[in-house]
Amino acid sequence: MDNGNITAVGKLLRTFGLDEIPQLVNVLKGDMSIVGPRPLTREDVERLGWATEDRDIRWSVKPGITGLAQLSPICSADLSWQLDMSYIRDRSILLDMRIILLTARGILIGKNKVSGQLWRLARIESPC
Numbered sequence: 001m002d003n004g005n006i007t008a009v010g011k012l013l014r015t016f017g018l019d020e021i022p023q024l025v026n027v028l029k030g031d032m033s034i035v036g037p038r039p040l041t042r043e044d045v046e047r048l049g050w051a052t053e054d055r056d057i058r059w060s061v062k063p064g065i066t067g068l069a070q071l072s073p074i075c076s077a078d079l080s081w082q083l084d085m086s087y088i089r090d091r092s093i094l095l096d097m098r099i100i101l102l103t104a105r106g107i108l109i110g111k112n113k114v115s116g117q118l119w120r121l122a123r124i125e126s127p128c
């Protein structure tokens with residue numbers, strides 16, 4: 001970015017997903033997982049009001065490059081929380097594989113077109 005504007009190089013990196021390379025390095029180092037809740041900054045946690053003891057469960061799993069909340073057209077902090085809790089509650093290799101496949105499909109046909117499958121996978125009603 002340059003003064004808050006996306007540069008041509010930045011747009012190219014984003015288009016081809018190359019801006020995710022640092023996260024892949026973190027996966028290889030063991031600091032992140034392929035699937036899991038989105039990593040948040042301290043400012044995000046405070047802004048969302050998630051810096052409380054009753055929210056500590058979210059930090060019990062490694063953050064991921066993709067996950068239920070990343071696939072969702074997020075319309076509220078509550079929805080993001082519900083999706084993260086759904087993942088933590090039902091976490092399994094099978095769920096991870098389904099999220100990876102849904103992510104690939106979302107990249108190919110668009111995130112909005114996979115939202116119906118997302119809600120079924122998370123076992124929640126479409127809130128948006």
